[in-house]
Amino acid sequence: MKRAGGWRNAGVGALLLGALLLAAAAPASKKLSTLELALKAHVETLASDEFQGREPGTEGETLTLRYLARQWFDIGMEAGTNIPGSGWFAPVDLVEREPVMSRASFTRGRKRVVLPDQSVFVVTSGLRTLVQDAPLLFVGHAASPGMPRAEMAGRVAVMLDSMPVGADPQKAGDRAGRLLDAGALAVVTVLDGERGLEDVIARRNRAGYAVSGERIGNEIEAFLSPVTAELMLAGTPHAKVARLRADAAAPLFAPYLLGVNATFEASSRETRIRTHNLIGRIPGRNPAAGAVLLMAHWDHFGQCAEAPAEDIICNGAIDNASGLAVVTEAARLLAKGRPMERDVYVVATTGEELGLLGAMAFAENPPIPLDRIVAAFNVDSTGLVPAGRPVGIVGKGMTPLDPLIGDVVRRMKRKLAPGDGANAYIKRQDSWVLMQHDVPAVMVSSSYGDMERIERFMEDTYHRPGDQAGAAIDYSGMADDVTLQVELVRAFADARRYPARDSGRRQTP
Numbered sequence: 001m002k003r004a005g006g007w008r009n010a011g012v013g014a015l016l017l018g019a020l021l022l023a024a025a026a027p028a029s030k031k032l033s034t035l036e037l038a039l040k041a042h043v044e045t046l047a048s049d050e051f052q053g054r055e056p057g058t059e060g061e062t063l064t065l066r067y068l069a070r071q072w073f074d075i076g077m078e079a080g081t082n083i084p085g086s087g088w089f090a091p092v093d094l095v096e097r098e099p100v101m102s103r104a105s106f107t108r109g110r111k112r113v114v115l116p117d118q119s120v121f122v123v124t125s126g127l128r129t130l131v132q133d134a135p136l137l138f139v140g141h142a143a144s145p146g147m148p149r150a151e152m153a154g155r156v157a158v159m160l161d162s163m164p165v166g167a168d169p170q171k172a173g174d175r176a177g178r179l180l181d182a183g184a185l186a187v188v189t190v191l192d193g194e195r196g197l198e199d200v201i202a203r204r205n206r207a208g209y210a211v212s213g214e215r216i217g218n219e220i221e222a223f224l225s226p227v228t229a230e231l232m233l234a235g236t237p238h239a240k241v242a243r244l245r246a247d248a249a250a251p252l253f254a255p256y257l258l259g260v261n262a263t264f265e266a267s268s269r270e271t272r273i274r275t276h277n278l279i280g281r282i283p284g285r286n287p288a289a290g291a292v293l294l295m296a297h298w299d300h301f302g303q304c305a306e307a308p309a310e311d312i313i314c315n316g317a318i319d320n321a322s323g324l325a326v327v328t329e330a331a332r333l334l335a336k337g338r339p340m341e342r343d344v345y346v347v348a349t350t351g352e353e354l355g356l357l358g359a360m361a362f363a364e365n366p367p368i369p370l371d372r373i374v375a376a377f378n379v380d381s382t383g384l385v386p387a388g389r390p391v392g393i394v395g396k397g398m399t400p401l402d403p404l405i406g407d408v409v410r411r412m413k414r415k416l417a418p419g420d421g422a423n424a425y426i427k428r429q430d431s432w433v434l435m436q437h438d439v440p441a442v443m444v445s446s447s448y449g450d451m452e453r454i455e456r457f458m459e460d461t462y463h464r465p466g467d468q469a470g471a472a473i474d475y476s477g478m479a480d481d482v483t484l485q486v487e488l489v490r491a492f493a494d495a496r497r498y499p500a501r502d503s504g505r506r507q508t509p
């Protein structure tokens with residue numbers, strides 16, 4: 001499970017309290033079934049300190065993928081990347097750029113505008129970028145597409161960070177990106193909305209990895225406070241941010257030059273890592289009928305605390321050794337049972353914690369065309385509740401899969417959790433990426449049938465060294481999730497029970 005937004009520090013007090021609560025909530029020990037024992041063995045191995053928190057591009061990755069590939073091979077799966085020479089392992093190249101240097105200066109006429117040190121934050125998506133003496137063009141909120149290219153070219157766009165009254169920030173999307181696409185040399189954002197300069201700096205300094213080959217470009221963005229903007233514009237007719245806002249709100253607003261030129265320079269340091277998605281296949285009788293996807297992310301954070309803390313490894317037992325254990329044991333049962341009609345692809349994705357990056361790489365470079373995948377089931381963070389609890393669907397009401405999922409759950413004499421509270425987690429897990437590519441993808445698990453339990457996990461243990469193999473994991477609930485995935489995959493791999501999608505991939509709400 002990917003974190004939602006801002007970084008939270010693990011307070012030691014909260015950690016201890018969490019440990020106590022979990023100890024109190026631990027299920028009474030009883031004899032484990034064969035399936036439960038197998039799940040426990042996977043979790044204890046994958047979440048052991050030896051695996052070092054399964055960080056992409058490290059020894060932890062090598063150990064993790066070697067372990068899983070060995071298991072999957074022994075189960076009788078085939079290599080599934082469909083890339084000649086790659087076999088089981090689809091390479092995913094990630095690149096991170098950290099800001100190193102940033103400089104900004106402005107001139108009005110011939111005169112240099114003096115601004116306080118560090119009052120303008122300049123960042124480049126490239127390694128080193130320079131924009132020299134370019135005129136500033138005020139573009140208002142830039143909330144709607146359609147910036148005229150001719151006006152943008154050779155200029156630096158200045159936009160307000162706030163949104164026009166009543167506008168939907170979701171719809172506005174990447175405003176700076178659009179201005180750059182329209183030919184702006186750089187984009188200056190006046191932070192007149194909720195974000196302050198410190199927020200932007202903190203966020204950009206941990207900008208994180210992206211899949212290599214995604215638009216990285218060589219673009220410059222600058223950020224400044226309204227106070228700095230007014231100093232920069234002092235002596236021009238537009239020197240008040242209130243004036244800029246009023247202009248931007250006017251019905252016939254058109255971009256205008258501010259009478260100030262800017263020079264920006266910024267550089268960044270690049271780190272590249274090569275990591276992998278592991279892809280196996282259980283061949284069906286009729287691959288032409290399409291495929292079903294079963295997936296779980298293998299990566300976690302590696303070291304996530306520093307000495308003098310005693311435990312510095314984030315082992316990621318629930319998140320997501322549990323999911324790997326579930327897909328592995330589900331794959332074993334699926335491969336052993338009667339042959340299915342459709343192919344089943346089993347995928348362990350990388351870089352989920354870095355921003356669903358392995359899933360993005362999978363979607364960009366899939367082993368089969370994405371429109372052949374009739375259904376995808378992601379498994380992330382199971383084993384939170386005992387057996388027999390109601391089943392939650394992350395993505396409920398958002399795909400055409402619901403009716404057959406409901407049918408499968410009923411036949412298993414299980415119950416669906418009421419409501420769609422689990423959808424709160426939709427954007428924080430890999431199936432979201434597939435949904436963006438129109439692949440019907442959900443996460444079905446009893447962990448998400450109990451919102452109180454999953455929220456408690458998020459509060460106590462999630463993304464902390466305390467997420468380790470131990471008494472807090474309920475292997476009976478995890479075993480339930482295995483049988484659930486097996487029944488779901490079998491149902492959706494059967495073209496009579498679930499005909500290939502043809503008309504309208506997405507259910508209209």
Ligand SMILES: [Zn+2]
Pocket residue numbers: 001002003319353463
């Ligand atoms: Zn996570």
